[in-house]
Amino acid sequence: MINFYAFQGTVTMISDFDTGQSGEGEGCYKLFSVENGLGAVVNFVVSPTTYFVDHVMVEIGDRVTGYYDGNAPVPFIYPPQYQAIVMVKDNPVQNVKVSYFNNQLVSSDGQLQVNISPFTQIVLTNGQFFSNSPANRDLIVIYGPSTRSIPAQTTPYRIIVLC
Incomplete structure (x- = not known):
């Protein structure tokens, strides 16, 4: 990790x-x-x-x-x-979080929780689809709006798995 x-x-x-x-x-x-x-x-x-x-x-x-x-x-x-x-x-229309995400898909600093939807693209760094669970991995999470809770929750546009 x-x-x-x-x-x-x-x-x-x-x-x-x-x-x-x-x-x-x-x-x-x-x-x-x-x-x-x-x-x-x-x-x-x-x-x-x-x-x-x-x-x-x-x-x-x-x-x-x-x-x-x-x-x-x-x-x-x-x-x-x-x-x-x-x-x-920097891109004003998207946020990015790079972190280890645990089995609840919460970042290692506890600031962001990911909720995956059927529309969330989960890919490898080479652009190919990732077919396993992204939990317990280093991830690049690309997202838009999030809740103001702690941890903030979001449904990302795309998740890139760092294998």
């Missing part, structure tokens, strides 16, 4: 990231610098396995949220540098 942490801000720089290994990996890794508007900066290492919600192209000036494993080791440098697992470009 990944302990997902998030950092939200504006992309201020995108550059190639040198992994130190020559050959096939050159140009495949990017470094996204993200500033939150309060002076905090985070660098995200974006690899070929980083999942971009809706497969959007991110550019300098875009508002994004980067999700990373809070338990993963990180180099002791400033600004902090995290391996991006999921990147979300």
Whole structure:
């Protein structure tokens, strides 16, 4: 189980990231610098396995949220540098939650409960349908309105299972 942490801000720089290994990996890794508007900066290492919600192209000036494993080791440098697992470009018509969801489909922070409808698309990161229960898994939940209860409840548009 990944302990997902998030950092939200504006992309201020995108550059190639040198992994130190020559050959096939050159140009495949990017470094996204993200500033939150309060002076905090985070660098995200974006690899070929980083999942971009809706497969959007991110550019300098875009508002994004980067999700990373809070338990993963990180180099002791400033600004902090995290391996991006999921990147979300802000979209005013949808909300996104990346978390582990338990057997009741409640996120690990207890803030969101998912109610699945027959219209909820449940897919893998490669776009193929997921045929099992999404409970007890790491999920990307894409949803619109939610209740104001704790946990908030929603019926998502789409669930992406992170296998």
